[in-house]
Amino acid sequence: MTRPRHVLTALLLVGLAALAAAPGCGTRPTTATVPPPAGDAWFQDVTEEAGLDFVHDAGAASSFFMPQAIGSGAAFFDCDGDGLLDILLLQNGGPGSGSKNRLFRQTRPGHFEDVSAGSGLDFDGHNMGVAVGDVNGDGLPDVLVTQYGGLRLFLNRGRGKFEDMTERAGLQNLAWGTSAAFLDYDRDGRLDLVVINYVDHDPTWPCNAPSGQRDYCAPRTFPGRASRLFHNEGTDKDGVARFRDVTTTSGIGKLAGPGLGVLCADFDGDGWPDVFVANDGAPNHLWINRRDGTFSEEAVRRGVAFNGMGGAEAGMGVALGDVDGNGLFDLFVTHLTEETNTLWVQEPRGFFRDRTARSDLAKARWRGTGFGTALLDFDADGALDLAVANGRVSRGPSNANPDLGAHWSYYAERNQLFAGDGTGRFRDLSPSNPAWCGTPNVARGLAWGDFDNDGAPDLLVTTAGGRARLLRNVAPKRGHWLLVRALDPARKGDAYGAEVTVEAGGKRFTGLVNPASSYLCSSDARVSFGLGAAATFDRVEVVWPDDRSREVFPGGPADRALTLRKGDGERKGTKP
């Protein structure tokens, strides 16, 4: 009876081997895993060594209070005028929570100290967005914070101290404010203010996903709100800026929308600043300045209200930059995971076309709900690159990481990084950038600033209910660079809205002095240029915002920070 036993054994072995070799059915949805670092990473997480120990308080996770999901912003600005960028991070725990905003002063290069206590900016609340600008012309950057149901203006009193002047300044906004920006819309030399409002939220209204699971309300649950425009009327005898609410008379109050992102720039090429508002799940608004204190909404005609398929998407963060080197600014807006982020290329002047598919941005290695975003030349090769901070707003598959609680793990996604080639096409570098993209997070705000003044733009990202992170740009094989600050002596500060063009290596690189972009954030007011192989630049041209005067400054060696003052350059007439 040995043979049958052999046969039996053989059959069993064959069966077992077959079972072992059987392929999986592949029907289970898989959770994306973090890819191993590969290639040359562009960013290094320096949060801890920089002394930035900020954890965002979004309030009680179980409440599904809609403002939690929107997150809070941050600002990179030099609060004390010592030439080093400082950082303000906002909290969203609500009034009485004790979770206060924190101001971190950069005391020596790369090292931040918490100077919140007594700064005046250390207050709690549902703090959303931040805008930075010198509203009273004293040469010190002032701070505006938007809130769920309010806003607050703080005048910089020097040495890192701020004073709440909201009421005296005549500012009021009862709605849910999100992003905000300072701009000089009437070119009178004083910074005016636009505040974007989100939805007419009802805090007593519960929302559920189609499965019945509790979740954050979608924006369509509530009607959108109109943005607000405040005109700077000048300062009173105590040096306090006074604002007048011109929302209705300017026309900006005529249309409501669930606004989240804002970007002020000259979109139609007439030399006057316009206002783009990214609306969440509704057509975007492009308020074109009519040069008489009023605005007309022209997003549809100019091609930026909807995507190329005619659909309104969930607009969140906004970035502006010339991605194809034609000298015209292009527009990038972040959207939901289920949509694509959209790149509108400007062609011809004043008109835009959805070129997302052609840019290869739709072929990303992974998708996400984009919030903060930045178009910058991180590797200084002369072509703008793109960073996108991601995190869901509706419950998705769990993406646990040690920094996230159980609640936020269902909203975490990985960030993205794309390298531009200067022709409007992008290559996904996310898998090879683990510090920025490797760990799922619920990212919201994204501010850029060259905090170590090495000419390489660094990133600061905020997350809902998690840690804020500082990422130092360590891109290898960086090209040459220039960091330009455009100052207007009459304003005693940065010339917001100035257009800066650098000529180097036979190319022209254009940038805008505009710290208010991305999402809920304020970034470095300087303009960062990557010059590629050009070790010198031929000249810099600045078109100043108030009188549109054009000045040319002489060239020189690259790889340095330049401060250009209005009046010091060679005047070359005006530009419309």
Add this chain to the structure above:
Amino acid sequence: MTPRRLVLRVLLGLLVAASLAGGAWYGWHWHTRPLPPSVDLEGADAAVVSAVDAALTRVKREPYTLAAWDDLGKLLRASDYRAEAAACFAVAERLDPAEPRWPYLRGEALATNGDAEAALAPLRRAAALCVGPHADDVVPHLRLGEVLLAQGQIDEAEEQLSQAREADPSNPNVLLNLALVAFARDDLTTSRTLAERARRSPLTQRRACVHLAAVCQRLGDETAAADYSRRLASLPTDPAWPDPYVLECLQRAVGQAGRFRYVEGREAQGRLAEAVAVQREIAKEAPDARVFVGLARNLSQLGDHAGAEEAARSALSLVPDNVQALYLLSKSLWAQGEGAEARKEPDAARGRFEAAIVAARQALARKPDHALAHMLLGLSLKRLEKRDEAIAALRLAVQCAPELPDPHLHLGEALAEAGQVAEARTHLKHAFELARPDDPRPRAALERYNDR
């Protein structure tokens, strides 16, 4: 060994071999059976949990039964578990490879979940299976064409959309997408012609207007561009194009959320009476503040203010601080006060206005930027001849929502009645600019006070 024993041994050996082969086959079959996706049901509606659990149990028990995967896939798609639904439709396709609906539904779920690249392969398979003249055959070609277009694959998109056009030459969605194809090729004239045809359909009129505004601008026809932009303001959102396959899925919806979606659909189409009927059913079966608030809103719009009051009070009995219920209560009381005034019942009217004020103030205590609650407060105070308080409340209404015409209108009227005609005119002009063109009230008010 005798021949008989030998035969017996051979037979026994064959029996053992057959049993083992059968066992191995069964083991292989069991091991490679399609497995259902894992579904995160934590916190889901009890009806959804129960239905999904039952469907999951069935596919585990009958892993090779098409109907089981069909049911689970559609149930998951209806409950918005799109990735999980796509996994089920993939199994259904393996079991029934000649049927286009499975790869189509898989592709549709992936595409609408944002995974357009993954959606392309199943959609291509579905389109390849749909070559007949039946109207439903248009659907896979149209969906595939749309996804390809969004991905920038213009040539293949045009090919698919042309096939769809052959099957249904007047399909407005096909025409509009072909207009987008032409635009991508800078053939602006063709794009305009096709989009103008699509504009005639209520299914695509809004998207067509959006596209025409951009095309006309590029063609240099600024007047037409401005005209199309203006028209958009009065056009409703285009409905999703009728997709019979997806509708099959949505019919499988269970739980409150599915019924809420049904109600939303009826409301969007202006079929309020039908929405009210379903809301009453839901309210009876499972009382919920949101249902009562929806009911109050619809009854108010239908002019049944007593019914709206009752529904709002029912909502408040469940959630006493519900802002929308308080606002709708105030609104219904104010409307009833107006009615009593018209019937010359001053005491009844006064009582209603006073009650409306209380409810509006309660809403504002919970939501200080509720523009319409400020407005109702102002209107009720005005009826009680508390003019200054009324104007203050109406100013706050305008401050909270400068984009709404009614607060401007009522503030303008209140100011005019108080003798502040210049400021009144400003607000009446704003009301006129913001109101729909067919709203006669702001113009009438302006004419009335311009004469003074």
